[in-house]
Amino acid sequence: MKQLTRFFRRTICLTLALFLACSCAQAAPGRDVRDLDLRVNQSLKAFVNLMGGACLLRDVRELKENETPSDPLLEGALLLGLSRGLLPRTDGDANDMEETLTVSAAEQLLSGLFACPGGVIFPQMPGCPCMKRSGDELTVNFDGVEASTSGGARIFSVQKEGSVLTVLADVYTSLASWQTDPLVVSEDCLTWEYTACFVLRQETGNSDALFGYRLISLESYPEWAQGCLDAWRSVRKDSFSFILPPDMGHWSESGTWEEGNKEYRFETDDGAAVLTVREEPASSQDPLNWIRSDYLAAHPDAQVKLEPLLHYASAERLGEYALVVAPANGTVYTFLLSFPTERQYEYSFVGEMIRNSFWCQGDSLG
DSSP states (O other): OHHHHHHHHHHHHHHHHHTSOGGGSOBOOOOOOTTOOTTOOHHHHHHHHHHHHHHHHHTOOEEOTTOOOOHHHHHHHHHHHHHTTOSOOOSSOTTSSEEEEEHHHHHHHHHTTBOOTTOOOOOSSOSSTTEEEETTEEEEEOTTTTSSOEEEEEEEEEEEETTEEEEEEEEEEESSOTTSOGGGSBGGGEEEEEEEEEEEEEOOSSOOOTTSEEEEEEEEOOOOSOOOGGGOEEEEOSSEEEEEOSSSSOOEEEEEEETTEEEEEEEOTTSSOEEEEEEEEOOSSOTTHIIIIIIHHHOTTOEEEEEGGGTEEEEEETTEEEEEEOOTTSEEEEEEEEOOGGGHHHHHHHHHHHHHHOEETTEEOO
16 A cells, blocks of 8 residues: 555656656755765666666565576566667667567676576566567567656765675656756656665676676665655754655654753654754854764764865764754754664665755855
């Protein structure tokens, strides 16, 4: 029932968006990826984007290491690879929205995408109605496959150990072409679906890996409660504002005031997620030092990010995201967001969106 509700809600939102001149709306923000290095090349982006789209298209959420890819994952990768022109078309007409090839040729293409030791075996009876198999001949019709929405994945973290890359990416659906960067798509035309972890093997030399990588395994984390940023609500106080998602339960709000200080609390109905916001006068020459010293001393496992030129510092650990904003107006704003650890990436995204949307006394971090 939940999946049906999400499907109909998304269909309605996307259908309406087609009539709302998408290009006129505000572009959708995403995670800050300035720390990514040169390992995120165009081939890696295209490969992860293809796999993310295939997972969405055929509802695939997992691939274990050394496991043969499921039939839906094979079908999705082949279908989108051909429709997007990422896999070679060889039947003589590259523009007829249909490709006819041998099953052995299809298996060879897919073997260039997956690192399964046992090789790739294409299904005898494809589950996708756009694929017809007759003996060793396969016809793939991709006319209209992404006519209404396209799916993909935006990389935000890459860890490399030898030839193995562990890639974290936010999977999304978009009304724009798969080639369009999701950050330039308007908010009402984009939905962030969930975060996925892709483990890849980088191939070198004369490898037949079509993108230079093969997929070893993938893992998907829980679907986001509200990934359509156009539906988020603005929280406005006397001197500052930011945005929060509406579908993470109903956020109840209480405010407490001390001399010179203000504190606000927002929490979901079930109490699983809590956001505390403090507003207080700066008490030192280095108001961002709280993150660097006190918070890190109490939580040495936290990952700290300091941006003094942008007047903020953030820290992330399991089940918690902290943010300190210290603009030049002499006030310090501290955000502490706690949440279930199994929803780490969803809520760390929420933390980044709070930071990205924060405004105070004419200053903005977004």
